[in-house]
Amino acid sequence: MPTVICFCINKIPIIAKALTVTISIAILLTTLDRDLNFPQIYFLFSNHDIDDKISAIINNIRNIERIEFQNVSLKRGDFELKDFTFTFEKNNSYALVGHSGAGKSTIFDILTGLIPIEQGVIKVNGIEVNGYLDIIAMQYFSVIKQHSHIFDADFMDNVTNFSAYNFDDIKQNRLHTKFLSRLVNKNSQDLSGGEKQMLSILKSSISNKQVYLFDEVCSAIDKKTLSDIRAYINNMNCGILIEISHHFNCSDYSHIIEMENGRIKHAKNIS
Ligand SMILES: Nc1ncnc2c1ncn2[C@@H]1O[C@H](COP(=O)(O)OP(=O)(O)OP(=O)(O)O)[C@@H](O)[C@H]1O
Numbered sequence: 001m002p003t004v005i006c007f008c009i010n011k012i013p014i015i016a017k018a019l020t021v022t023i024s025i026a027i028l029l030t031t032l033d034r035d036l037n038f039p040q041i042y043f044l045f046s047n048h049d050i051d052d053k054i055s056a057i058i059n060n061i062r063n064i065e066r067i068e069f070q071n072v073s074l075k076r077g078d079f080e081l082k083d084f085t086f087t088f089e090k091n092n093s094y095a096l097v098g099h100s101g102a103g104k105s106t107i108f109d110i111l112t113g114l115i116p117i118e119q120g121v122i123k124v125n126g127i128e129v130n131g132y133l134d135i136i137a138m139q140y141f142s143v144i145k146q147h148s149h150i151f152d153a154d155f156m157d158n159v160t161n162f163s164a165y166n167f168d169d170i171k172q173n174r175l176h177t178k179f180l181s182r183l184v185n186k187n188s189q190d191l192s193g194g195e196k197q198m199l200s201i202l203k204s205s206i207s208n209k210q211v212y213l214f215d216e217v218c219s220a221i222d223k224k225t226l227s228d229i230r231a232y233i234n235n236m237n238c239g240i241l242i243e244i245s246h247h248f249n250c251s252d253y254s255h256i257i258e259m260e261n262g263r264i265k266h267a268k269n270i271s
């Protein structure tokens with residue numbers, strides 16, 4: 001017995017260290033996962049219970065047909081999003097436009113589960129998903145912002161997310177011969193603002209997601225290059241594309257949603 005007690009006392013610091021290391025790795029992986037988009041790791045370490053509701057939701061939305069906002073409202077400081085009601089449907093592209101502070105990025109923050117809504121309902125394929133959007137977004141959405149994260153690695157590793165995505169998909173594209181060939185050997189941190197945006201768009205285009213949320217992703221791209229990039233985005237196989245833009249061309253989208261002070265001012269179908 002004393003031998004066993006001595007053994008335990010001797011081993012406790014090792015066990016404590018092992019536990020600390022395990023917990024640290026779990027926290028690190030969970031944090032990395034949010035950036036790197038590996039839902040499997042998130043599921044392992046997240047606080048969400050993988051209950052029947054999540055399984056049902058994930059099983060029923062493998063193919064996202066529509067995302068509905070019904071009277072969605074929330075407050076953010078002085079700002080109020082009021083009764084936002086709109087349905088985004090597959091095979092459509094939406095320009096989300098309006099003045100600074102109108103609430104455009106707030107819609108993306110809601111869609112990616114960054115902020116909870118206070119009133120209303122959000123449904124995917126008719127299933128209520130309030131509270132589960134972070135999990136859905138991680139699995140099915142590709143989100144690019146004006147200044148997206150670029151890894152301190154070469155261009156190819158960044159575009160393919162370290163070989164997670166298949167670059168062959170864009171090798172044949174004329175964008176590759178026209179722009180990429182001169183970027184591939186550069187360290188991505190050395191790229192210009194517009195080049196970094198092109199990198200993010202390309203990466204998104206080969207990610208095989210179902211919903212694409214672009215927030216001012218072309219703002220630093222010069223006018224001449226922009227027409228090629230626009231053509232590329234328009235030909236992307238996006239299930240649902242929602243793009244926030246201050247400088248947009250109606251003909252690039254099937255719908256325009258104009259926001260003003262947290263409300264939809266106009267929504268028109270132009271397809
Ligand atoms: N984290 C936050 N806390 C408090 N208020 C916020 C927060 N984020 C945004 N807001 C406020 O919400 C309002 C809408 O912001 P949002 O980012 O959605 O605007 P936007 O339409 O995307 O504008 P822009 O075109 O300038 O990007 C703004 O008044 C902003 O100050």
Ligand SMILES: [Mg+2]
Nearest residue numbers: 104105106215
């Ligand atoms: Mg914004």
